[in-house]
Amino acid sequence: MFKLGLMGCGVVANYGHIPSIMNSSKFELAAIYEPDVARKEELQKKHQVEVFSDVELFFQSGIDAVVITSPAPAHYQNVRDAARYGKHVLCEKPLAMDDEEAAEMIALMEKAGLMLFTAFDYRFSPVAQMIKTIVENKSIGDVRSLRLSYIWNNHGKYVNDDQIPPQLNLRRANRMIEGGPMVDCGVHQIDLARWWLNSDVQLQHSEGAWVDEYEAPDHMYLHMKHANKVHTMLEISYSYCFTAKEPVSHFIYELIGTDGVIRYDREAKLFEMRNASGTTRFPYASEKNFNGMYEAFALSLETGQTGDMPTGLDGLIATRIARRATNELIQKRALMQASK
Ligand SMILES: NC(=O)c1ccc[n+]([C@@H]2O[C@H](COP(=O)([O-])OP(=O)(O)OC[C@H]3O[C@@H](n4cnc5c(N)ncnc54)[C@H](O)[C@@H]3O)[C@@H](O)[C@H]2O)c1
Structure with missing residues (x-):
């Protein structure tokens, strides 16, 4: 122990x-x-x-x-x-x-x-593990594109908007100050894309919007071209319904291959594969799995082997991509404002 x-x-x-x-x-x-x-x-x-x-x-x-x-x-x-x-x-x-x-x-x-x-715990969800297997055994042919989307409000702009002035939700505010949604949340999906495809990112391009008032954009799109030529599009937001009384969110993985697609929709509790053989429905599971991560962590401590555990380098690479995507947009916006 x-x-x-x-x-x-x-x-x-x-x-x-x-x-x-x-x-x-x-x-x-x-x-x-x-x-x-x-x-x-x-x-x-x-x-x-x-x-x-x-x-x-x-x-x-x-x-x-x-x-x-x-x-x-x-x-x-x-x-x-x-x-x-x-x-x-x-x-x-x-x-x-x-x-x-x-x-x-x-x-x-x-x-x-x-x-x-x-601690990229998303890797250990049965959903992420199944997707890894499907990609490796080519059940949807060769994967050509990934659509990953997580748009939500990070628990909203305010904890209590009935108060005057409304009380700011520090949990969201601090994450916006530390780099915004791509750096805080998008790193999970960047890691998944690299891990599922077993391929590093060679080119990246980002676009985004400032719905709220922080330096970092709060609604972002990141396009990545992997070394194996596969394309990943990642959409991430902390401002989707961020002041709504009744907020909704979307969490989606879609992998498009030469013989079919994998679809995971957390809100619809849907996880399926559609290919030439028909439609296969898989059991729904959450996108997170801390228990699975700790099992893998224990194995690594016992054996000294990395196994499925995301390394420090995986952490560095995902954070580098996310910060670059965010910083490019901040700089572009500053240039546009200066030239006005
Ligand atoms: N893997 C996931 O799914 C997931 C989910 C949420 C948050 N996170 C990450 O976990 C981290 C913590 O997030 P949180 O929402 O729990 O934050 P939090 O603010 O609720 O908790 C952080 C705790 O660390 C303490 N702390 C402050 N300075 C410290 C220091 N120098 N040394 C040690 N402890 C210190 C704080 O007092 C606080 O108790 C962040 O990096 C966040 O991005 C990951």
Whole structure:
């Protein structure tokens, strides 16, 4: 059994990581590092584990590996500390704030002989795993194009719009400040496209819109040309219905091949393949799978092999593509405004 330490105990730790750690026979949640001291007692009581606000004491508490679920700007320092204490890492996405940080994190971990993984949990959904198998065994022929779309409101612009002034939803606001929807959410789909196709991205082009008022565009389109000539179109939004009383969202994977298509529609709970042999309906599953990710993480810790685990490099590449797509649009917009 591996003793895990968790760094940053907020939303994703509480709904995704901790339940999976508790659920696993391979892991024990042994310690939490949470700098927000006001929540120490509440977290200790809830998770029945020692909560540290001193990072040195956390690392000296006898843990084998760490999971980093802090906000993106903290990942760099969290990984540096883990490397200093010789701990393997599973780090939430986006891996880092820029390429330099990510490259340094990877180099530090490699130098220390440690594994660094990025928490792209979408890879472990039975849906994503089935798509990988279908692509590999060519049941829809040769894949030529991917249409991936996740347009939603990231829980809305306001938490309470009945108040005057309305209360801003900081969860969404902070993610917009850290880079916007492509960097925060789109990295999952960029990773899936690379992983399903087993092919890197050679060319990219983005377009987007500013529905809200942040530096980053909040509704974006990214086109990627992979080395194997397959095209991926990714649409991502944090402003779709962001002020609507009754918001709706769309989450879609479509893979178009020379002999058929794969269709996954989360909202319609639909997962099917249509090809010359007919229509095959697969069991619906959520797009996320933290349990599956922790099974794969345990296997990697046991064997020292990567397996299906997304590496630090996978994290760096997805974040690089997402930031480039976002930054190009920010720069283009600034040039257009300057030339007015
Ligand atoms: N894989 C997924 O499906 C998924 C889903 C949601 C969020 N995320 C990612 O997880 C990360 C956390 O997101 P969240 O929504 O849980 O954020 P959050 O703000 O709810 O929680 C982050 C926690 O980290 C703590 N923290 C702040 N600074 C820290 C530091 N220097 N070291 C350690 N902890 C620190 C905060 O006090 C807070 O408790 C982000 O990178 C986000 O993009 C991933």
